[in-house]
Amino acid sequence: MIRLHSTMASINGYKVRLLLSILDLEYELVDIDMYGGEHKREPFLSLNPFGQMPAMQDGDFTIADSHACLVYLARKYDPTNRWLPVDAEGEAKVAEWMSKSANEVHQGPWMKRAKIRRPEAITLSDAEIDARCDHILKLMDAHLERREWLARPHPTIADISIFGPVSMLGVSGYDTDRWPAVTRWLERVRRLPRAIDIDGKPFAA
């Protein structure tokens, strides 16, 4: 049985829940009390000594970090190899966008919401965070003007990973409608079979 250790509110945990749902995999969510600091002490630290969510167990195997969890689930449970291609070009393109997700997207869109939820933990100004969001969304918009999905002609874990933080921008006070190709891509991800929102509910039709 897969066990995902995360608070529901974690965007990085949401990425993993989104793929678990799309792959139609059964799992147990072990809710972590982030505000109570449960992720900074045992037993969570044995799962991820970095003290960050999510962490995941599948039988005896433990893996932490949202991107590592996505790679593991795609490689292990997607027999079509579509979500994480096996050819050199496909895998490299997915890695390229996963890297953007861990850097530019985390430092901009992810931080936009983190500042609302934990203002004491984020010292960057709103203007700096908005500028970072503008930077990555402008690049994504230009990229998506000519294609439907980020890394391949079909959805991959790169789309799942970046959708998490970018889809939360609207409720964080950043207007993604300014970026038409990104807006169409967001809607495409929402329409994927078994896609769920951060609360675990299907998107409205």
Ligand SMILES: N[C@@H](CCC(=O)N[C@@H](CS)C(=O)NCC(=O)O)C(=O)O
């Ligand atoms: N690179 C990590 C980042 C994980 C991360 O920042 N998780 C947040 C929740 S979305 C967290 O645990 N924050 C609490 C903290 O860092 O104390 C990943 O992709 O999983």
